[in-house]
Amino acid sequence: MTPQDPLVSTAWLRDHLDSPDVRIVDASWFMPGTPRDPKEEFLQAHIPGAVFFDIDEIADETSDLPHMLPSAIKFASRVRKMGLGDGSRIVVYDSLGILPAARVWWHFRAMGHEDVAVLDGGLPKWIAEGHPTEDGPALPQERHFTPRIQADIIRSLEQMKTIVATGREQILDARPAGRFTGEVPEPRAGLRGGHMPGAHNIPLSALLAPDGTMLPADKLAAVFEAAGVDISKPVVSTCGSGITASVVALALARLGRPRSAVYDGSWTEWGGLADTAVVTGPAT
Incomplete structure (x- = not known):
């Protein structure tokens, strides 16, 4: 885990699995209607020492929108009970590769915890390489977590309206191209098709290698450049529900x-x- 790279390899995690400051988080989640239960799958097999982070429960219960960032009080209360506290080196993974794990990585950073990384390739790569798993519930010891909201990496509806009107930040939409253009309907009912004025489109698939790991930095840079995004200037990303x-x-x-x-x-x-x-x- 380095300040330069927010991802760690399966080899790194294998070598640090027993480090006393490393805490492992399973952030598995599936789209509504998917016939899979991430909690049940966690009980059947997870990386040794991992705890389960429920994106839909550790969320703003006052919002009608899915898995919105919770209050600092609620977040701190939940992660303390999961044994995730100040001084922890947190590694987040999921059973898809890199998807909800990135959302939980952002959750921790939005709450001021910077020592957090994503396992590149997630549980599929970990299992494919023959690394160990365990079953059963997690039994963590509670630790103190101090939340410090980082408003600079969070955007609200009103802020997005201003950004659309002024163009002061580049908007990058990660939905598939068909949903971005409005040619393919949204999976959630009641949503209009299309995108925000001025938005660029980089579908998730463009950021990942065939094995589900994230592209190296040089190839990522080429993807952003091809989409017309200047990464030296402010960027705000959006998608279907923030994952x-x-x-x-x-x-x-x-x-x-x-x-x-x-x-x-x-x-x-x-x-x-x-x-x-x-x-x-x-x-355009």
Whole structure:
């Protein structure tokens, strides 16, 4: 785990599995309607010592939007009980490779905990390489966690309206191209198709290698350049519900831009309103 790279390899985690300051978090999550239960899968097999982070429960219960960032009090209360505290070197993984793990990485950073990384390739790569797993519930010892909200990497609806109006930040949408253009319907009912005016599009698949790991920095830089994104200038990422957007933020951190922001409500919020500006077709 280095300040330069927000991802760690399976080899790194294998070598640090028993380090007293390393804490491992399973952030597995699936789209609604997927016939898989991440909690049950965790009980069947997880990386030794891992605890389960429930994205849908450790969320803002006052919002109608899915898995919105919770209050600092709620977040701290939950992660303390999971044994995740000040001084922990947190490694987050998921059972898809790199997806909800990036969201939880962003959660911790939004709460001021910088010593957090994502396991590159996640549980699939870990298992494919023959590394150990264990079953059963986690039994962590409670630790103290001090939240410090980092507003600079969080964007709200009102902030996004200003960004669309002024162009002061580049908007990067991580949804698949068909959903971005409006040619493919959204998986969540009631949402308009299309994208925010001025947004660029980099689908999640463009950031990942065939084995599910994230592309190296030089190839990532080429992807952003091809999409018309100047990573030396401010970027805010968005997607369907703020999960894939966090993968964009992770990629930007790998490129040395760790303070890039995520629009928490993403298209579930923006596309579900009647008075937000929406355009269709390719990025212009």
